[in-house]
Amino acid sequence: MISIIRRCAVVGALTLGPVLAQDSSAPSPKPGEEESKYAEADKAKLQNLEKLTGFGGMKFGEEFVAKGFDVEQDRGALKIYRKPGEKLLMGPAMLETVLYYVFDGKFYGVAFHTNDGQDSMSLKSILINAFGFGENEADGGPSTVWLSKTNGAIFDLNQSTGDGSAFLFDMKLHDACLAEQSASAKSAAAQLIEGK
Numbered sequence: 001m002i003s004i005i006r007r008c009a010v011v012g013a014l015t016l017g018p019v020l021a022q023d024s025s026a027p028s029p030k031p032g033e034e035e036s037k038y039a040e041a042d043k044a045k046l047q048n049l050e051k052l053t054g055f056g057g058m059k060f061g062e063e064f065v066a067k068g069f070d071v072e073q074d075r076g077a078l079k080i081y082r083k084p085g086e087k088l089l090m091g092p093a094m095l096e097t098v099l100y101y102v103f104d105g106k107f108y109g110v111a112f113h114t115n116d117g118q119d120s121m122s123l124k125s126i127l128i129n130a131f132g133f134g135e136n137e138a139d140g141g142p143s144t145v146w147l148s149k150t151n152g153a154i155f156d157l158n159q160s161t162g163d164g165s166a167f168l169f170d171m172k173l174h175d176a177c178l179a180e181q182s183a184s185a186k187s188a189a190a191q192l193i194e195g196k
Contacts, residue, residue, distance in 0.1 A: 045132035060170035093122035109169030120164025
């Protein structure tokens, strides 16, 4: 399925790319050669995700210093912060918010949110330029995922409203946060069953 998605993306990139004059005496590419070039370039871009150390001058996994930030949400071990007055223009994308995710006191991810389709597609374009085409949801939905050994990125589009969001994160802290949330959900379910 992923190879089909990538082939479609390659074909789309080829049709949207500039038309270059070719020397008629030059041999034509072998079948699959162009796809192979794009697939290799895509893999090289994914290495950028592996190199990603953090955002906003902060490194993933470092102790988070909340000075200069406002708490947007306090969910116990997970806290989400906003930096007042932060620049919200990222290339061609106007962001609605930038949120910093902190788990057990450590900076673990950053989320970017847009509030219209044009800015959402611009944000996705930035991610594709940074990390390659990524992998689309198996159901053909509006999400794209990029995963490396140490970091991950997710882009999601609300097709009804045009709102979009991207989340860049440290894999180990993300897994720890998900495990804590799962344990918390089980505890809440037990309390609900007991009528508490």
